[in-house]
Amino acid sequence: MTKKVEFEHGGARANAGRKAQFNEPTKVIRVPESQADFIKNWLLKNFKKAQQSDLSTSLNIQTVQAKNDKIYQIPLATERVAAGMPVAVQDTIEQSLDMNEYLIRNENSTFIVKANSLSMLDVGIDIEDPLVVDRSLSAKSGDIIIARIDNDFTVKRLMIDKQFDPPKVWLKAENPDFKNIYIEEGQEFEIWGVVTYNLKPMR
Numbered sequence: 001m002t003k004k005v006e007f008e009h010g011g012a013r014a015n016a017g018r019k020a021q022f023n024e025p026t027k028v029i030r031v032p033e034s035q036a037d038f039i040k041n042w043l044l045k046n047f048k049k050a051q052q053s054d055l056s057t058s059l060n061i062q063t064v065q066a067k068n069d070k071i072y073q074i075p076l077a078t079e080r081v082a083a084g085m086p087v088a089v090q091d092t093i094e095q096s097l098d099m100n101e102y103l104i105r106n107e108n109s110t111f112i113v114k115a116n117s118l119s120m121l122d123v124g125i126d127i128e129d130p131l132v133v134d135r136s137l138s139a140k141s142g143d144i145i146i147a148r149i150d151n152d153f154t155v156k157r158l159m160i161d162k163q164f165d166p167p168k169v170w171l172k173a174e175n176p177d178f179k180n181i182y183i184e185e186g187q188e189f190e191i192w193g194v195v196t197y198n199l200k201p202m203r
Helices: 033-050 099-103
Strands: 059-063 073-077 093-098 110-115 130-134 144-149 152-161 168-172 189-198
Touching: 093 099, 110 189, 152 189
Parallel strands: none
Antiparallel strands: 059 110, 073 093, 110 130, 130 189, 144 152, 144 189, 152 168
16 A cells, blocks of 8 residues: 655645656657567666665565475474573473464565665664565554655665654664655655564574
């Protein structure tokens, strides 16, 4: 669902609406009719890869798909491990954990997204970290989300200031070297999905 940012003023707005990709004349080219869809998709795919986003983070979105039907049941130790002083841990396994069920709540709305900046480094999101994103979840203030502003994507922490009427929505960068993003009048803003896990390798 696309969430439009509401403002108190109505009527036409200067510079509002869809922005042109290029500020120059266009030219018609002829291609074989049978190859039109292929060429169009190829151009869109490669243009998006080459385009430099104005936002602090660009994303590589991949659909989560199982390569086979095998289910991995990972042993789950019943004892918890302390992060402070070492404590004795019993070698007791009473249940197993299906990683598919643990990481994926809704298969049809779950994607892997790779971050491409350090704007969320203070919460452990580094460049190329694969993020599990669920598009079926309703985002709440404080959630880390994938947002689309106009035609650009970014990963940020969603902040909703309810003391304003209507509530003020902005995106917080978790790195002091990067700026927060404040939605401006006339911009299209969509919460694309909620980040549920960061599949960061530890070695």
